[in-house]
Amino acid sequence: MNEPTSPSLIPGQTPSQTLPANKPSVGDSGVKVTALLGGVGGAKLAWGLAQLLPPQHLTLIVNTADDFEHLGLHISPDLDTVMYTLANLANPQTGWGIRDESWNMMAMLGRYAGPTWFRLGDGDLATHLLRSSWLHEGFPLTWITRELCKLLGVRHTVLPMTDAPVRTVVDTDEGSLSFQEYFVRHQWQPIVRSIHFKGIESAQPTQEVVASLRAADVILFCPSNPFVSLDPILALPAIRRMLAASRVPRVAVSPIVAGQAIKGPTAKIMRELGLEISPVTVAQRYRDLLTGFVLDRQDEAMRATVATELGLHPLVTDTVMQSDAARIQLARQVLEFAAQP
C-alpha cells in the first residue's frame, strides 16, 4: 500500500478521473472518508469524492428506507442512483436511471393497463431482477450491492445502511403513503404532516457500516434530503450514537440553497412541517452530530449564525454541482475543509 505521509488531505493537483489502484494519487493521503447519502444530490458529491479518493478510502452509506416492492421486484432507488452515478451510467437528464435507456417494458405494461406510475427502464430492469432474485435466494442486500457494484466496475464501497427492511411512511393530508407513492405516484404534492420509518426500531446497521464509521477519519453528510434520505440513516440508533460520540470531523453540505432545494421536495417539506426554509434549519437538525457545515455562497449571510449560534465551523463556497468539474471542486473543498484542525 502506498500511503504518503503528507498531512494535507488533498494536494492541489488536477484530479485524474481514473485512479490507478496501486499508485500514489491525489487522494492517497491515507485519510478514510465515510459519507452518508440518499439519491441524486448526494450521488453527485459522492461521484466527486470518488474521483479524488482511492477505492479503499471512500465508503458511501446509502439510505434504503425508500426501497419498495413493485411488480414483485425489490427496488432500491437510492442504492441504484449511487451505483449508476459512480459507474458513469446514470442518466444525466434525470439523475436517476440509466443513460440511453429504452422503455419497451413500460410500453407493453401500458397495453396491459399495468402500474406505469413508477418508470422502470429496460436496462435498469436487469438490476432489479438480479437483486430481487438474489434476495429471494437469501443473500443480504449488502452482499448484493457489493456484487452489482463490482460487476459495473464501481470500486469504491457502497453500503446499504442496513440489511433489514426499513420503510419511509409519509403521513399526508391525503393519508399515509409509502415513500414512492408520495414521491413518484403523487409527485410529492400531498401536504406532509409527519414522516416515520417503519421497522427502524428493530433494524441494525450492518457490521460493514459500523466498521466504516469506526474507521473513518472524516464523516460527511452529503446534500441529500434531510427528512427522507439522511434522517432514516440517522434514525438507526447505533449510527446516531456513534456519530454523537465521534471525535473526527463531521461535515454536512446544505441541500438548501437560497431558500430552495436544488431538486426535490426538501423545501416544500420544511414549510409543511412548519420549519424555516433555510440551511440553518438543516444545521440545527444535525447540530449535535456535526463539527462543520457547508453553505452556498448565496447563503453567505448565515455564516455567523452557523458559527456562533450553532457552534459549527462554517464553509461558504459554491455548492450547486452543475458539471463534473463542479462536483470534483466541491468534493475537494469539503475534504480540505474537513481536514482543517
Next chain:
Amino acid sequence: MNEPTSPSLIPGQTPSQTLPANKPSVGDSGVKVTALLGGVGGAKLAWGLAQLLPPQHLTLIVNTADDFEHLGLHISPDLDTVMYTLANLANPQTGWGIRDESWNMMAMLGRYAGPTWFRLGDGDLATHLLRSSWLHEGFPLTWITRELCKLLGVRHTVLPMTDAPVRTVVDTDEGSLSFQEYFVRHQWQPIVRSIHFKGIESAQPTQEVVASLRAADVILFCPSNPFVSLDPILALPAIRRMLAASRVPRVAVSPIVAGQAIKGPTAKIMRELGLEISPVTVAQRYRDLLTGFVLDRQDEAMRATVATELGLHPLVTDTVMQSDAARIQLARQVLEFAAQP
C-alpha cells in the same frame, strides 16, 4: 346469439380476419372446437382457427409443462406464444416473443454476467412481471391468462392445461435437464433417453378445461411436438380419460412432414427414443384418442397405413403453414374434415 342451422361446419366463403361478435359469419355454425397445443407450430394453426371461428366457439388448451422460474419470474413460453400469436404481436421471424422487440435488459444483464441463455425481450418482460406478481398474489394461472389475453384483445379462450405446477424433465446423456435447460440452454443437442412430467400425478385439469372438452363438438390436436407439448396435456389422467371416452370427431395434424419436424426437436427425439421418424409414429401414439389424422401431401404414401392399420380417417393436404393464408387454409380443411360424418 345468431346460430345458423346450416349443417356445414365451414361454408366456402372467404374468411374475414376480424369477425364481428354478433353477426353470422363463416365460422358461426354453432360447432364448438377445442384444440390442444404447445408453442410455435400449434399456435399457427390456432391462429388460422381463430380467423374462422367466433370467440365463444374456439378454446385452446395449452401445455404448461415447459413453464419455469427464471430470474424470479414465472415464465410460460407456450401460453405466451399462443397469446402473442392470436394478438398478432408475435415475432414473425422466431415465432415466439414479440415483434419489434428490444433487448436492453439482456444487454445490461450481460454486463452483470447474469444468466443470458434464456432471451427475454424488453416488451415481453411486462408479461412475465405481471403474471409473476399476480401468481405471487395468489391468482390462478387460468385467471391470469384470461386477463392478459383480454388486455391484448385476444377474444378466443386460451386455457393453461392446469393451474398446478407440472414440469417436463428430459433425461439425457448429459443428465437430467429441465425442459428449458434442454431446449434453450443446450439447444436440444443432448441425446434424449426419456421424458417425464414432474408433478403430473397430483395435477388436475382446471374446471374450464374439463368443461371445454365436455362441450366440444370437435377436438383437435395441433401440429405440436408430441413428446413435450401434447404428451404433458394428455398425461393429465382426467384429460386422457375424457378423450378416450369421447364420441366427437378428434383429429390430429401431423407435426412430422417428409421425415422431418417443421421446427424444433420432434424428429430428433423420435430417433433418440428408437421410434421411426414418420407421421405414422404420431398417429400410432394417439390412436386410441383419435378418429382422424391429417398428413401432408409429401406423406401421401402413408394414407393407407393410417386408414387400414390404425383405423383412422386420413386427410392428405398441405400442412406446412408458410403464410397467413396457409394457416387459414389448413384450419378450414381440418374443420371441414372433422365435420364429415
